[in-house]
Amino acid sequence: MINYMVEGSGTFHVTLQLLNGTFPLPQNYSLSPNEEVVVEVAINSTLDQIKIVINECWATPTSNPLDSTTYFFLQNSCPVPNTYTTVLQNGNSTASRLSIRIFSFVQQSVIYLHCKVQICFETSGATCKPDCIGRTERYKNIIAVGRASSGPIYQSTYWPGNETTESLQDVIYIIMGVLLGALVLAILCLVFYRKRRVGNYNFNFTPKQERFTYHVFGT
Structure with missing residues (x-):
């Protein structure tokens, strides 16, 4: 788990961690192409109006988020088609989550995950929840932006x-x-x-000859 400080209206402590269900993945964890991993981004705020929104997420073969080899699986807070990505919760609270089968479309032995996040201040007239169905832009009070990363994650075949x-x-x-x-x-x-x-033995059996005496009686 890698932590970043996001500067905006105040200071927010942002964390990104990878989960297996609700349990954190151990270091140097390996995944098969069919296994899902949950990406959770959270901030340390006790204000009900403060929400965190995952805006973009991508994978790279190195720890450099600006690596030229990039695999996007979330853009504009919505899943990229054919990346097996599902948004579980986004813009609802101080924690947002999505699940992904990352090695189902990324053919790398090891990857790092990166997410661009927005800190949103929700009001009665402006929601922080992205709309991926209608694809309509909603006014959001974005008070800070930042980026968080986590990794490495190994593909089980190459672990x-x-x-x-x-x-x-x-x-x-x-x-x-x-x-x-x-x-x-x-x-x-x-x-x-x-x-x-x-050894080899030859056995010759000679029948024993018996002498028989016959008496013939006339009638």
Whole structure:
């Protein structure tokens, strides 16, 4: 979790963290293309009128938010098509959330997430909630803007620990192959040894001849 200070009408402490449901992701977490991650941006304000709005979010292969390789998944507070992004809450309170399957469309081994945020002061005549259905602009009292980042996030296929795991699996397969070969060789040697020990024998059976005496009686 990386914290930033946003200057505006006063000072706001903005945090961006990644969640698995409601639980923070551990450091150097890895995700598969089908796994969702929740992006939460929050500010430390106790005023009911203060809301935070996520305006833009994007991913980069480095920690530099201005990297030339950029994957936007939220623009103008609305999901970018075909990015598997869902806005869960935005402009409702001091915390906004969205979920995304980031590696379903980003083909990188590691990424960093960045979001541009707006601090909004809500009044009875001006809501802070973005309208992604009607795509209409609503007047919002934006009192500050800022940016927050988080990462790295590894794709599970490329996670550094997997290289060691795959190497260990290769060694195990080699050992199993050698043991299996040794077992087959031992069985063949045992069969050959037993065959030599028994040898080849020819058995000739001569039927025993019996002498029979016959007496014929006339009637």
